Amino acid sequence: MAHDDHLPDLTPTAWAILGFLSLKAQSGYEILRAAKRSMEAFWGVSNGQLYPQLRHLAEQGLIQPDGEAEGPRSRQRWEITDSGRAALRAWLESLSSPVQIRDENLVKLFFAGAGSPDLVGRLLEERKKIFSQFEKVIDAVLPGDQLPEAEQAASLGAPELLFRYGKHFTKSTMRWIDQEESRVLESLRKKDDEHADEERS
């Protein structure tokens, strides 16, 4: 990773949009759906971002309309330009910003962890739910049954790679939760023992 030379200054979201257009000329809505299906878990794209960014990319000459939009609000297909492809290649070789995580459940665990094991247990249960939800999103990246062809084409790129990472990540987190849960159980058992000792004495 080096030479951020002549990189246009775009947000990662804009680069992702350009990336989807590099796979196939498509409309904003199609991009939105493809992004939702294939990478929502690791980079969300909302429609409030999408349309302004499309216009911005067009202004920069990185994409262009493919055919005419029939009306003021009818479907407009976009295609990547040569300079768009070049820019995308450069972006792929440039330094990435560090992974950012915002994990409220974990923050709670931090503050609860010193206190009641009960609460920690409940928070770990919640965490399990959060991550099984997360796994559902991941599973949607590569559903067992076949997709309509259009959607398949739209989520080209390397869905299997993201899928493998997502699976690895969720499974590993689930394992950690199980470990912590048995730790909690043990600490409760110990407390019980101590209590019983006190009773006897």
Added chain:
Amino acid sequence: MAHDDHLPDLTPTAWAILGFLSLKAQSGYEILRAAKRSMEAFWGVSNGQLYPQLRHLAEQGLIQPDGEAEGPRSRQRWEITDSGRAALRAWLESLSSPVQIRDENLVKLFFAGAGSPDLVGRLLEERKKIFSQFEKVIDAVLPGDQLPEAEQAASLGAPELLFRYGKHFTKSTMRWIDQEESRVLESLRKKDDEHADEERS
């Protein structure tokens, strides 16, 4: 997790600030440092957020000044109030927002994955660097050598729990990268073989 009953409407960052004050009465700067040391990896707190939020928490009656600030810009210590403690307890029992991840390197892998294995290899190398950097942040949560007592007290809560999670998380990610790297190597080997076949024929 249930009853979000009478929860004041605060951002998770504000809750975290309140959480730190529940461990110990302290100044903004101390909170900033404790947050940086103990939970930066999973929830960053910046000073542009901190001071306005302190004032906001005070307006809500969840914290109060502990002693007087000597001057307009001198150290001010804050302490949590009873209603602050009650609110914090309620927050700990309330539903957490889902884990949010923004992972630019993974987005690049998605778009690179279908194309050149070389590029995928470089991106995996970058990922390794990103996560070994991440691990350094985690390691700072529980440094082998002892901390000044003040800092220890400030990062009470359950640093070991966050540490264990962070370690588990980074190790597991590193393992995945290794797997993917050998996958890349294999695909390069296959390509080579095919090439050799063509040469022979």
Added chain:
DNA sequence: GGAGCCATGTAAGTAGTTACATGATTGA
């Protein structure tokens, strides 16, 4: 009495979300 860090604070900007408005298309 000045260098450098400690500490508080703010202004400006960034990147994003949600909720809504509206037009176009489809199909019962």
Added chain:
DNA sequence: TCAATCATGTAACTACTTACATGGCTCC
């Protein structure tokens, strides 16, 4: 022909970051 859904778009807001300003403290 009406309802639902597809598709584009925007306004208002939210949470947050960076960079800077400034004052206070310490120690030589």
